[in-house]
Amino acid sequence: MLTIENLHVAVEEREILKGLDLSVNAGEIHAIMGPNGSGKSTLAQVLAGKDSYSVTQGRVLYRGEDLLDMEPEERARRGVFLAFQYPTEIPGVNNAYLLKAALNARREADGEPQVDAFEFMRLIRSRMELMNISKEFLNRSVNEGFSGGEKKRNEILQMLVLEPSLAVLDETDSGLDVDALKIVAAGVNSLRSDDRAMVLVTHYERLLELIVPDHVHVLSDGRIVKSGDRELARELDARGYDWVQQEAASA
Amino acid sequence: MATEQKEITDLVKRKYEHGFVTDIEQEFVPPGLDEGVIRLISQKKGEPEFMTEWRLKAYRHWLTMKEPDWAHVRINPIDYQAISYYAAPKSQEDAPKSLDEVDPKLLETYDKLGIPLHERARLAGVAVDAVFDSVSVATTFKEKLAEAGVIFCSFSDAVKSHPELVRKYLGSVVPHRDNFFAALNSAVFSDGSFVYVPKGVRCPMELSTYFRINAANTGQFERTLIVADEGSHVSYLEGCTAPMRDENQLHAAVVELVALEGAEIKYSTVQNWYPGDEQGVGGIYNFVTKRGECRGANSKISWTQVETGSAITWKYPSCVLRGENSVGEFYSVAVANNYQQADTGTKMIHIGANTRSTIISKGISAGHGQNAYRGLVRVLPTARSARNYTQCDSLLLGDKCGAHTFPYIESRERSARVEHEATTSKISEDQLFYCRQRGLSEEDAVNMIVNGFCREVFKELPMEFAVEAQNLLNVTLEGAVG
16 A cells, blocks of 8 residues: 655755655554654655655655655545644635535546535535534534644544545644544544555554554654554553664664 | 745736627727817717716816825826727617617627626526626616616616706715716716615615726726615626726726615625736726715615726725614725736725724735725714724735735724724645645635635625626636745
């Protein structure tokens, strides 16, 4: 599904990712953990196509094709979804409108017919229930005046509707209370399937108790320095990151 | 962000879709202006003596006036002697009695503009008084309106068939001495629309006029007068497009609205005149005086405008709130793209007690466009407990354009409450990236964000106009990015 080879990424001359390798197969969930500033969010943004990052070396293949060569909207239409850490507010544009436009863009790329308002409502109703989102929420402006938790739930709602092949969740757990975290996790788990891959970027282990990853990677100073399974996440939670960094330094 | 800049540049370059010229012989009065020309215009139109005198009085006053220069716009000098002050389509000689008799080329022109007159009129239930250049050539739904007692006709007709109404109300809101362009208009106005809604009548349909400038070197001097008698209600729509031209064309219209006790007038404009090319060559000068007077108690006047066209726009649809409890509203979207300049806003003059006004202004600047909001809220000592709320938002697309806000507040009454809020924003990179990550093209994303920005104004437009306005905005700004 996703192959990242020797990825180097810089922002304004400063190198942030320094030779990152990662391989994600369909059906797998990978967690990327690491201290602040290790490059986790940079990785998420680069996969989604944010153009303020420049890739200086390496390549990223998505289903065998060069992902970095695609415009952000092309990636989205081919099934790459980023749940944003800080979803942006768009005043005056209602939530339902954006979501329907996004769904239709995806369907058009897949050669499927456009959904009308009726079908759209039918399609999102159960997903809204799952995310504990009320109907009036659809008529509010995108993310405007949303609480932190509402923004994150909205991201997951969009993901459920768009049914991506590769979902990247950037710190979706940050700022959530326990109840909201459970709702978000239920949403994510409902989307687990053999033909879909997910990358969870987080620095808290608690999310991974609810969404159990197949692989856990530690990102430090722009590289993946240790990989393991969910036990690694528990160990990090108990011991912090220092020991991994020291291990990496001495290796 | 070099790629972003390039995209902005590409996207802003969008040709004017309505640029074509209809090949129809025009009947001109030769260029130039003196008392002889004014008498000739008046005579050609078969006007009564009082109209001729009224025009001459305005002309003599105009001669004493100077072109104003206070607006935030740069204007090439206008040679008023080079303008031809009257043009009529030749087929006017034997005026058409129905659409079938209308010159097919005229109908074709309307078709190109997306105004299939007969169909549109029937489907939408809209009466269309189409102005082609200076003379009305087709008017529909007259009978239905006549049943309700509503008078909706060309100004020329009104002067002949309802001289008492014209005489009573013409110049009563915008006197000929009001300003330079209003004086000029008063002297030479060619035609326009006249509406009278009698007491207690709710006009059975939206009234609509399409303007079009088509003759080179022909100034357009429309004159519109709408009178809503006590307890009546009328909604009037005005929309414009113009063919592509290199010369700057002056348009100095005057619109007067009179709302008597308990009456309501809603005046909506979608304006898409030729704005000039990407270098700022050509385009229409749109210097318009629009003013409504809430003359009676509990009356209401509401202006809604979507201004996407013209090289230079200079207009301030205003409300004089004379009657107690009267209400004035102004909802505006103004776009300045390429080298367009817009200096627009409103004036709310509170005279009566408990008068209320609302101003919602949305300015969008792109390319090298300069967009200024200029608004006056004046509260006189007689306006006890008057209230005003002003919200003035600017959106910038790109980094070569400008947004300016000039609010004037003059309150001479203690119990009055005047609020002003203003914001300036850009379409952020984050907003665009967010939409694109959801699969929208950059262009669709910009359209969506801009339309969201304008939503408060669009929702004031009649439904069919709102859709048109959105499309127009998308065409005008296609892809301008900030």
